Amino acid sequence: MEITKNPTIEDLIVKIKNYAPRADLDVVRLAYDFAENAHDGQFRKSGEPYIIHPLSAAHYLADSKIDPTIIAATLLHDVPEDTEVTLEDIEKNFGSDIASMVRGITKLGKLKYRGVERYIENLRKMFIAMAEDVRVMIIKFADRIHNLTTLEHLPPPKRYRIALESLEIYAPIANRLGMDDMKGELEDLSFQYVYPKEYQRIKTIRDEKLAGKEQYFQQVIEKTRVELGKASIKPLAVYGRSKRLYSLFQKLTRKNNEIAKVYDTFAIRILVPSIADCYAALGILHNLWKPLKGRIKDYISQPKPNGYQSLHTTVFSDEGEIVEFQIRTQSMHDEAEYGVAAHWHYDEYGARLPKREIKWAQELVEIQKDILNKLSDLEAMKVDFLQTRIFVFTPKGDVIDLPEGATSVDFAYHIHSDIGNHCNGALVNDKMVSLDTQLNNGDVVEIIVDKNRKGPSQDWLQFAKTHTARLHIKNNLKDQEKIALTRWLKAVLPKK
Numbered sequence: 001m002e003i004t005k006n007p008t009i010e011d012l013i014v015k016i017k018n019y020a021p022r023a024d025l026d027v028v029r030l031a032y033d034f035a036e037n038a039h040d041g042q043f044r045k046s047g048e049p050y051i052i053h054p055l056s057a058a059h060y061l062a063d064s065k066i067d068p069t070i071i072a073a074t075l076l077h078d079v080p081e082d083t084e085v086t087l088e089d090i091e092k093n094f095g096s097d098i099a100s101m102v103r104g105i106t107k108l109g110k111l112k113y114r115g116v117e118r119y120i121e122n123l124r125k126m127f128i129a130m131a132e133d134v135r136v137m138i139i140k141f142a143d144r145i146h147n148l149t150t151l152e153h154l155p156p157p158k159r160y161r162i163a164l165e166s167l168e169i170y171a172p173i174a175n176r177l178g179m180d181d182m183k184g185e186l187e188d189l190s191f192q193y194v195y196p197k198e199y200q201r202i203k204t205i206r207d208e209k210l211a212g213k214e215q216y217f218q219q220v221i222e223k224t225r226v227e228l229g230k231a232s233i234k235p236l237a238v239y240g241r242s243k244r245l246y247s248l249f250q251k252l253t254r255k256n257n258e259i260a261k262v263y264d265t266f267a268i269r270i271l272v273p274s275i276a277d278c279y280a281a282l283g284i285l286h287n288l289w290k291p292l293k294g295r296i297k298d299y300i301s302q303p304k305p306n307g308y309q310s311l312h313t314t315v316f317s318d319e320g321e322i323v324e325f326q327i328r329t330q331s332m333h334d335e336a337e338y339g340v341a342a343h344w345h346y347d348e349y350g351a352r353l354p355k356r357e358i359k360w361a362q363e364l365v366e367i368q369k370d371i372l373n374k375l376s377d378l379e380a381m382k383v384d385f386l387q388t389r390i391f392v393f394t395p396k397g398d399v400i401d402l403p404e405g406a407t408s409v410d411f412a413y414h415i416h417s418d419i420g421n422h423c424n425g426a427l428v429n430d431k432m433v434s435l436d437t438q439l440n441n442g443d444v445v446e447i448i449v450d451k452n453r454k455g456p457s458q459d460w461l462q463f464a465k466t467h468t469a470r471l472h473i474k475n476n477l478k479d480q481e482k483i484a485l486t487r488w489l490k491a492v493l494p495k496k
């Protein structure tokens with residue numbers, strides 16, 4: 001999604017009406033008038049009237065068909081922080097739901113510290129906001145995306161700081177929430193400020209690879225439409241997308257910078273009404289063009305760990321050109337592009353809060369109070385909660401969500417600290433494995449417990465990956481030391 005140029009409130013209303021014809025849009029207009037009035041006389045560093053900023057963020061969310069109530073809160077998001085108007089005034093005018101979103105954003109805004117402390121403080125606040133109300137994060141991302149598009153008006157050190165924070169904290173959180181579209185936007189906008197040379201290099205590589213190909217791709221898209229039509233498949237959309245720069249940068253780094261090995265610099269997306277249509281469309285493509293070996297991926301029957309679903313195939317298209325196709329239904333598409341935010345797309349039956357998806361955020365709030373105090377903790381935290389996740393199962397079929405690289409020990413502590421402290425081994429898919437064996441997505445894990453076990457051993461710290469497990473192990477080792485010391489004291493001290 002692009003940031004709208006010269007945004008107006010009238011265009012915003014029209015945009016929302018298109019996807020929410022029956023919604024009450026007075027609240028959006030009132031929020032605009034209220035915010036414009038409050039910010040009157042304030043200007044952005046770019047010289048524009050301040051209201052352009054919340055209005056742009058609101059447009060960005062309307063482009064993603066977000067619920068109008070969230071858009072109203074977005075228009076108001078900087079009012080309490082930057083003007084005389086208070087949160088109480090907002091509550092009086094707009095009710096407690098909108099006021100509580102604005103309060104969430106305002107809490108995120110005030111940072112007392114500098115440097116590393118500021119970084120940690122910020123992360124901590126975002127985790128809390130996320131656990132309390134994920135809508136606040138949706139607004140915060142739109143706010144940040146617009147700020148990133150106007151970074152050139154700030155002094156270079158500040159530019160760098162904001163871009164780095166977006167790349168290191170905001171983007172991974174957006175990713176964790178499945179908001180691929182916002183993640184991509186945050187990354188690409190920050191990329192040029194954090195790694196300017198690499199940004200230029202990657203941009204050149206992509207531009208060279210795609211130069212002069214527009215017409216060719218257009219023809220392939222057209223042909224695809226015609227062939228699907230012949231088979232009575234009515235695609236909702238067939239369109240091309242070029243790979244985002246930061247994601248191309250990461251992929252090239254993994255592939256030793258060999259652009260020839262990156263097949264999805266440009267891909268064609270096909271959105272169809274049903275899952276049956278997805279497979280039918282795949283068959284039609286393969287009948288038309290020869291697929292490359294090993295490049296057919298069925299993420300519908302086997303979704304990626306983050307839930308991503310689609311069919312992928314890479315074919316030798318007309319004139320032998322290699323083209324990747326991604327086939328999915330509309331709901332798979334929404335989930336892939338907007339993640340948690342997809343649950344806040346407008347629907348006339350009222351949006352619903354996706355409880356399950358943010359359980360990990362609540363968990364994080366619980367433990368971050370004790371441990372998030374220095375930079376090394378921050379790094380560990382990022383490993384725990386922002387890395388790619390795997391999903392494994394208990395023998396009863398309950399899903400446990402762990403970071404990639406986690407072991408049976410992490411699994412055991414995730415279930416309960418007692419299970420962790422007394423675990424003696426594990427059965428993974430019915431096979432006995434050592435405790436340091438890394439788990440894979442889809443594994444069924446059963447922990448073998450020894451009630452007589454004294455507690456964890458020191459060397460578990462070499463392979464325990466999650467903070468929960470490491471914290472329990474360390475605490476328990478300390479306790480064991482204390483017990484041993486008491487015993488020793490009892491033994492050596494003279495009896496009374």
Ligand code: MN
Binds near residue numbers: 053077078143
């Ligand atoms: Mn703002």
